[in-house]
Structures are given as C-alpha cells and as structure tokens.
Amino acid sequence: MGFGVAFTPFNLMMAVAGVLVGILIGALPGVGPPSGVAMLLPLTFGMDPTSGIIMLAALYAGTMYGGTITAVLINTPGESASVVTCLDGYQMALQGRAGPALGIAAIGSFIAGTIGVVLLMLISPVLARWSLAFGPPETFSLMLLGLTTVTLLAGEDPLKGYISMVFGLMLAMVGYDIISGDARYGFGIVEMMDGIDFLPAAIGLFGLGEVLAGAEQKGGAVLKTSLKLRDVLPGMADWARSKWAIARGTAMGFLVGVLPGAGPTVASFLAYTVEKKISKHPEQFGKGAIEGVASPESANNAAATAAMVPMLTLGIPGSATTAIMLGGLMMWGLRPGPMLFEKNPEFVWGLIASQYIANVMLLILSTLFIPLFVRAVRIPYSILMPLIVVFCVTGAYSLKNNLWDVGQMLVMGVLGYFMKKLGYSPAALVLALVLGPLAERALRQSLIISDAGIGILFMRPISGVLTALALLAILVPTVRAILKK
Amino acid sequence: MRNADRVTAALLLAFAVAFSAGAVKNYQWWGAGGPGPAFVPFCLGIVMALLALMMLVRSIREKNPGEAWFPRGEGLRDMLVVLAVTIAYVALLDVTGMVVGTALYLAILVRYLGKHRWWVTLSVALGAGLFNWVVFVHWLRVPMPEGMFWTF
Numbered sequence: 139m140g141f142g143v144a145f146t147p148f149n150l151m152m153a154v155a156g157v158l159v160g161i162l163i164g165a166l167p168g169v170g171p172p173s174g175v176a177m178l179l180p181l182t183f184g185m186d187p188t189s190g191i192i193m194l195a196a197l198y199a200g201t202m203y204g205g206t207i208t209a210v211l212i213n214t215p216g217e218s219a220s221v222v223t224c225l226d227g228y229q230m231a232l233q234g235r236a237g238p239a240l241g242i243a244a245i246g247s248f249i250a251g252t253i254g255v256v257l258l259m260l261i262s263p264v265l266a267r268w269s270l271a272f273g274p275p276e277t278f279s280l281m282l283l284g285l286t287t288v289t290l291l292a293g294e295d296p297l298k299g300y301i302s303m304v305f306g307l308m309l310a311m312v313g314y315d316i317i318s319g320d321a322r323y324g325f326g327i328v329e330m331m332d333g334i335d336f337l338p339a340a341i342g343l344f345g346l347g348e349v350l351a352g353a354e355q356k357g358g359a360v361l362k363t364s365l366k367l368r369d370v371l372p373g374m375a376d377w378a379r380s381k382w383a384i385a386r387g388t389a390m391g392f393l394v395g396v397l398p399g400a401g402p403t404v405a406s407f408l409a410y411t412v413e414k415k416i417s418k419h420p421e422q423f424g425k426g427a428i429e430g431v432a433s434p435e436s437a438n439n440a441a442a443t444a445a446m447v448p449m450l451t452l453g454i455p456g457s458a459t460t461a462i463m464l465g466g467l468m469m470w471g472l473r474p475g476p477m478l479f480e481k482n483p484e485f486v487w488g489l490i491a492s493q494y495i496a497n498v499m500l501l502i503l504s505t506l507f508i509p510l511f512v513r514a515v516r517i518p519y520s521i522l523m524p525l526i527v528v529f530c531v532t533g534a535y536s537l538k539n540n541l542w543d544v545g546q547m548l549v550m551g552v553l554g555y556f557m558k559k560l561g562y563s564p565a566a567l568v569l570a571l572v573l574g575p576l577a578e579r580a581l582r583q584s585l586i587i588s589d590a591g592i593g594i595l596f597m598r599p600i601s602g603v604l605t606a607l608a609l610l611a612i613l614v615p616t617v618r619a620i621l622k623k
Numbered sequence: 624m625r626n627a628d629r630v631t632a633a634l635l636l637a638f639a640v641a642f643s644a645g646a647v648k649n650y651q652w653w654g655a656g657g658p659g660p661a662f663v664p665f666c667l668g669i670v671m672a673l674l675a676l677m678m679l680v681r682s683i684r685e686k687n688p689g690e691a692w693f694p695r696g697e698g699l700r701d702m703l704v705v706l707a708v709t710i711a712y713v714a715l716l717d718v719t720g721m722v723v724g725t726a727l728y729l730a731i732l733v734r735y736l737g738k739h740r741w742w743v744t745l746s747v748a749l750g751a752g753l754f755n756w757v758v759f760v761h762w763l764r765v766p767m768p769e770g771m772f773w774t775f
C-alpha cells in the first residue's frame with residue numbers, strides 16, 4: 139500500500155529532488171543534516187504532508203551521503219556523522235583512491251539504508267502497539283532518557299552538554315502553559331506568548347550560527363581531484379575487504395539508532411572502533427583502510443533510518459534532525475506516536491516505501507553525479523555563505539509569514555555562534571526545546587495521578603527501568619570525572 | 624576576556640536565579656491536585672544554577688586561562704560585517720521588499736567577502752533574487768514583504 143503512495147510521479151520527483159538537494163547541502167562544509175532539513179522544511183508546507191515527509195526523508199539520506207564527500211576530499215566532515223570517515227577516507231584520497239572510498243560509502247549506505255528500512259517496517263508497528271500502554275510516567279522517563287543520552291554523547295564536555303540541554307528546557311518554558319493556560323515569561327509581548335518556536339531557533343542555531351563561525355576563517359583547501367564514473371566503482375579486492383564491515387556497521391548502526399538520543403554520529407564512531415578492534419590488520423586504520431570508510435558510513439545510514447522508529451512510534455525524536463522533522467509533522471497537524479499508525483496509515487507506509495526509493499535513488503545519483511558534486515564543493519565560501527543566510531531568512535519568514543520569526547532566527551544565530559565557539563552543543567538545545575513542553579506535561583500529569591510523588595517514576599516497571607537508565611547516563615560521566623582527579 | 628567559562632558560568636547563574644525567582648513570584652506553585660505552572664521552571668532554574676556553580680568552581684580551579692576563543696583582526700571584522708549587514712537586511716525588509724532586499728544583500732556581501740568581479744557578484748545577486756521570487760512568491764505563494772519599490 140505504501141508503494142502506491144510513494145510511486146506517484148510527484149512523490150517520486152520529490153524523492154529525487156530531496157536526494158539531490160540533500161547531497162549538495164551535505165557536501166557544503168558546515169551545513170549538515172539538521173540545517174538542511176530546517177532550511178528546506180518551509181518549502182514543503184505548500185505540499186501535502188506525505189509528499190513533504192518523503193522529500194525530507196530523501197533529503198536526510200542525501201545529506202548523510204553528502205557529508206562523506208567533503209570528508210573524503212577535503213578532510214572536512216560536512217556533518218558530524220562523517221567525522222570518522224575523514225580518518226581513512228582522506229588518507230585514501232591522498233593515495234589517489236578517492237573514487238573507491240566514495241563508491242564503497244555509497245554502496246554501504248545503500249545496503250545499510252535498505253536493511254534499515256526493512257527493520258523499520260517490521261519493528262515500528264510492534265513498538266507502536268506496545269507503546270499504546272504508555273502512560274505519562276513512561277513517556278516522561280523515556281524523554282528523560284532521550285535528553286540525557288543525547289547530552290552525554292553530544293560533545294566532549296558533559297557539563298556543557300547538560301547546560302545546553304537545561305537551557306533549551308528553560309527556553310521551552312516561555313509561552314502558554316499547556317495545563318493552566320498561564321502565559322509564562324512573556325514580558326507582556328504578544329508574540330512571546332506563543333513561545334519560542336523551535337524551527338526558527340533550529341534554522342538560526344545551525345544555519346546562521348555556522349555561517350557566522352565560518353565568516354572568521356575563510357574556507358579550507360580543496361584537494362584537486364577529477365573523478366570519473368569508472369573510478370568510483372570499488373574493485374573486487376576492496377569489496378571482499380568491506381562486505382563484513384558493511385554488515386557489522388549496519389547491525390550496530392540500527393541498534394544504536396533506535397535508542398532515543400543516540401544518533402548516527404555515535405553509531406559511526408562505535409562502528410569504526412569495533413572494526414578496528416576486530417581487524418586482522420589494525421595498523422592500517424588511519425592510513426587508508428577501506429573498512430574504515432565502509433563500516434562507519436553503513437552505520438550512520440542505518441542509524442539515520444532507525445532514528446525514525448522512536449520518532450514515528452513514540453513521538454520522541456532521536457536526534458536533532460528527527461526533532462526538526464517531528465516539528466514538521468506537528469505543523470502538518472499529524473500527531474506522531476502510537477496513534478499515527480492507526481489514524482494515518484497511508485502517511486506512515488508512504489514514508490517507509492519512499493525510504494526504499496530514496497535509497498535506490500541515492501545509490502544511482504551518488505555514483506552518477508559524484509563528479510558534479512565534487513565541483514559543488516569548490517564554490518567559494520564568499521558566495522555560499524550569503525546564500526545560506528538568504529535561505530535562513532526566507533525559510534524563517536515563510537513559516538508563519540512574519541518578521542518576528544526572522545528576528546528569533548537572528549538572535550538564535552548569534553547564540554549558536556557563541557555556543558559553537560565555546561563548545562556547547564546546539565543539538566542538545568534543540569532537542570530540549572522540542573521535548574520541553576511535552577516532558578513538562580508528562581511530568582505534571584504523572585504527579586497528578588501519583589500517590590507517591592516523584593516515586594511514581596520508579597514504581598511502574600517500564601518507567602522504572604527507563605528512569606534508572608537515564609540516571610545512569612547522568613552518573614557515569616560524573617563518576618568518571620571524579621575518578622580522573 | 625581571558626576565561627570565557629568563568630564569565631558564562633556567572634551569567635548563567637544569575638539568569639538561573641532570576642528564572643526561578645520569577646517563576647515562584649509570578650505563577651502558581653501548586654494547582655488542582657498537582658504541580659502548577661511555576662513548578663517545572665523553578666526546578667529547571669535550580670538545576671541550571673547547580674550546573675553553573677559546578678562550572679564556576681571548575682573554571683576557578685583551572686590554572687590555565689584557556690585559549691583565546693574570540694577572533695581578532697580580520698576574522699572578527701568579517702564576522703561583524705556579516706552580522707551587521709544581515710541585521711540591516713532583516714530590519715529593512717519591510718522597506719526594500721524581499722526580492723530587492725535579497726539581491727542588494729547578496730551584492731554587498733559577495734562583493735565584500737570574496738572581492739569577486741562585478742559580473743559574478745551581479746549574477747549571484749540577480750539569480751538568487753529571481754530564484755527566491757519564483758519559488759516562494761510565485762510557486763508557494765508566500766506573502767513576502769513587498770517593499771516600496773516593487774509590487775508583484
């Protein structure tokens with residue numbers, strides 16, 4: 139049934155457009171999946187929700203791959219999930235093997251993405267049914283787990299991660315209280331009563347913030363390579379070395395991706411570490427081992443697909459990018475969560491089917507057009523940057539057709555600049571801003587139905603386990619920091 | 624600014640205290656059978672205050688003042704110019720209109736940052752202005768600010 143929806147000419151076109159634009163955006167240094175999805179989300183408001191989400195899902199897959207291109211060619215990851223790809227990918231490029239590196243990444247992404255969609259299809263309905271039994275305490279503890287893990291994994295400094303997260307939650311308090319209707323922290327400004335909209339915030343933090351940070355240092359050096367289609371296909375020897383790396387990467391990526399909070403970036407790091415540990419020749423890692431590209435690239439794509447599982451079934455995004463997509467769903471009037479599968483089946487299955495298509499498109503387009511994308515990386519930063527700002531401004535404006543949102547975007551852009559400079563994680567802030575109102579409502583409802591105060595979070599089995607895990611995620615880095623001294 | 628963490632921590636601490644105090648002062652602490660609108664913001668302010676305190680203590684113990692994080696010279700100037708021109712662009716949108724404003728903005732920044740030849744600058748500015756109009760005004764029918772120079 140899903141394929142019927144996804145195969146309409148318009149939706150197919152949207153999938154192709156999404157993948158193409160995604161690869162381009164991902165290939166631009168400094169602009170990753172969250173900024174890409176945030177900037178293009180307004181474009182989809184004119185469409186029907188199914189076409190919109192199909193385009194966004196394709197765009198997400200495309201940006202994941204686009205980031206790989208810059209990682210391999212100019213040693214600059216286009217997004218954080220490609221950071222590890224730099225290690226071996228750039229070394230391969232220096233040895234004149236950029237083609238096979240990009241080729242194996244495309245093939246690995248395709249395999250991982252396709253298997254990921256199959257698993258998504260099998261797991262989601264089961265999980266959705268199971269989560270129907272979730273009450274407010276379970277919802278709250280799950281969100282708590284998502285927030286703490288994303289914070290734990292977001293940056294090098296857990297303290298700064300928690301500060302970003304709590305700051306995001308505080309910003310989420312602005313506006314009408316869902317339960318009592320009080321307008322909080324509005325300072326008498328009418329627009330403030332609607333709260334801080336996370337879409338302009340995400341566009342500012344990721345898009346404009348990156349541009350301001352990039353304005354200081356003029357773009358990096360580009361490796362002069364010319365790639366032909368023939369060069370992109372990896373040889374038999376490369377394939378033999380990579381196939382199990384791809385399989386392991388896919389499995390690990392999916393498992394990590396399903397967890398709320400732990401997204402593609404974590405998956406790629408984990409896959410690389412494991413691959414290096416079990417390799418028969420670990421000394422080649424960091425010097426151009428093709429497994430070092432194949433495994434993390436498969437893992438990050440599997441994780442990107444898997445991140446849709448908690449978003450669709452529980453309404454809890456696993457990463458900054460899925461958080462922004464979740465915002466899109468809510469703007470279309472769809473309520474993500476267990477009921478989505480029953481109320482909007484054509485939407486869910488259309489999305490899932492479009493993921494298959496996006497993966498096939500990605501494989502075809504990425505191998506055919508690699509030479510073209512390599513060119514795009516060379517657009518001078520001085521032209522690219524102002525264009526990104528224009529996109530941020532138009533995007534923020536067209537959300538609700540008002541300049542207030544553009545102003546919010548500007549303020550958040552400046553905040554994003556400082557956060558980036560000082561080592562705070564914008565991803566944790568955005569996730570907290572999205573989850574804040576939902577988590578507050580779940581917590582207060584839990585306390586209303588509870589006889590034991592906050593103890594209700596521990597007394598019900600599912601929420602007890604989830605809360606314990608969340609506390610563990612807070613305690614581990616703290617204990618580690620104390621032991622270090 | 625030698626130790627950015629110390630300054631940030633102090634600012635966050637002040638913000639957190641004000642946030643909690645504001646919550647308790649203005650909103651109801653406990654409502655019908657459960658926590659009221661002040662409850663969660665108050666707790667968040669306390670958590671933030673604790674986190675800020677931890678960072679303050681840590682940065683005072685740290686002997687190393689930390690590397691310079693703020694750009695100087697050309698980097699700082701470029702960043703400020705981009706920011707200033709962007710603010711002007713947004714502030715003047717109602718006067719210039721989206722299409723004309725965008726073209727002007729691009730012309731100024733592309734020329735300033737890249738020192739590109741005039742034809743490169745102009746084609747980027749006009750091309751993006753046209754793209755903007757086709758996609759957002761013509762296709763998506765977003766009611767963009769029209770400005771005084773040009774009505775669609």
